[in-house]
Amino acid sequence: MILSRSHRLQTYNVKTTLECHVACSGDDACVSVVIEKASGLLCHLGSSLAASDCSNMEAVNGSVKFYKEKKTKESPARPEMCKNGGVYSVDNDTCQCEAPYHGTNCTHVYRDCKDIGNTGQTEKRPYLIHPPASPAPFPVFCIPNLGRTYFFQQTKGDVDFNRTWQEYVRGFGQVSGDHWLGLDHVRHLTLNEGKNYGLMFALTLSNGTKVYVLYSDFQLGGADTGYKFTMNPNVPNRPPGDCLSPLVGAPFSTYDNDSDNSTTINCAQRHGWGWWYSGDTCSSVCSALGRLNKNSDLWSGDERDAFWTVDSVHMSLKAVQAYLRVQ
Ligand SMILES: [Ca+2]
Numbered sequence: 230m231i232l233s234r235s236h237r238l239q240t241y242n243v244k245t246t247l248e249c250h251v252a253c254s255g256d257d258a259c260v261s262v263v264i265e266k267a268s269g270l271l272c273h274l275g276s277s278l279a280a281s282d283c284s285n286m287e288a289v290n291g292s293v294k295f296y297k298e299k300k301t302k303e304s305p306a307r308p309e310m311c312k313n314g315g316v317y318s319v320d321n322d323t324c325q326c327e328a329p330y331h332g333t334n335c336t337h338v339y340r341d342c343k344d345i346g347n348t349g350q351t352e353k354r355p356y357l358i359h360p361p362a363s364p365a366p367f368p369v370f371c372i373p374n375l376g377r378t379y380f381f382q383q384t385k386g387d388v389d390f391n392r393t394w395q396e397y398v399r400g401f402g403q404v405s406g407d408h409w410l411g412l413d414h415v416r417h418l419t420l421n422e423g424k425n426y427g428l429m430f431a432l433t434l435s436n437g438t439k440v441y442v443l444y445s446d447f448q449l450g451g452a453d454t455g456y457k458f459t460m461n462p463n464v465p466n467r468p469p470g471d472c473l474s475p476l477v478g479a480p481f482s483t484y485d486n487d488s489d490n491s492t493t494i495n496c497a498q499r500h501g502w503g504w505w506y507s508g509d510t511c512s513s514v515c516s517a518l519g520r521l522n523k524n525s526d527l528w529s530g531d532e533r534d535a536f537w538t539v540d541s542v543h544m545s546l547k548a549v550q551a552y553l554r555v556q
Pocket of ligand 1: 488490492
């Protein structure tokens with residue numbers, strides 16, 4: 230049997246079967262080949278998938294030894310198939326997707342930096358992501374191969390964290406530098422279906438020591454809860470300066486939105502940054518967002534300065550990063 234004439238594009242004499250497959254791959258319309266052994270080898274390029282429909286075949290004298298289908302693309306990349314702003318490229322017959330979309334038809338979306346890492350990208354830089362719960366895409370700083378999506382970072386000390394409620398909700402600073410991603414964005418990230426996130430603090434004490442504190446199953450509530458967070462209460466090895474455990478169930482506070490459960494103190498105003506404060510002690514074991522101090526190992530005692538409590542000693546901070554990573 231060979232392909233019926235209406236499904237035959239070209240017929241060549243070839244010396245090897247390989248030559249026939251090469252001819253097919255060079256012809257955009259070719260989706261199958263039938264190689265007929267006659268006096269020599271006849272190569273029929275076909276426009277149909279011969280294997281799946283025998284009505285395309287007809288009997289002839291001689292023997293068809295085999296045919297092989299050309300592997301079809303995952304999905305046709307025609308202009309109308311490029312979704313979400315993707316642009317069809319005639320040159321390489323693909324959709325050029327606009328971030329945060331990717332895939333053959335630009336229908337897949339990066340939900341976090343882990344998704345970006347899964348595509349093989351490794352460059353540390355800002356990327357656009359779009360968790361489905363978010364009404365729009367937004368930029369985040371990523372370390373893709375480690376799956377890190379930054380929540381906030383303070384390394385230069387050039388961004389003032391004494392901000393309003395609205396700024397803490399929406400985010401501030403540039404994600405390529407010191408910044409706060411925003412409570413709404415983090416909330417939407419932690420709603421990503423099928424993903425559980427750990428929240429990691431990576432701290433550089435002013436004496437050069439690095440301290441890492443990991444909280445698993447971190448989940449941020451929405452505006453209706455005051456952005457309270459939950460997490461796994463079993464913090465491994467009780468890390469130095471377990472900052473968050475005492476604050477589970479506390480709503481977020483800023484100087485203009487005091488929910489710190491103290492009737493006498495406005496903790497955010499006193500310290501100069503927004504945080505989950507609780508009670509008259511405010512934030513007694515850590516200050517990730519206070520002013521950095523690169524010159525003194527020990528905390529100055531000024532409540533506006535950053536510190537982390539390690540072995541009951543308040544240590545100065547010269548850098549702090551916090552990121553979410555898929556568990
Ligand atoms: Ca108060």
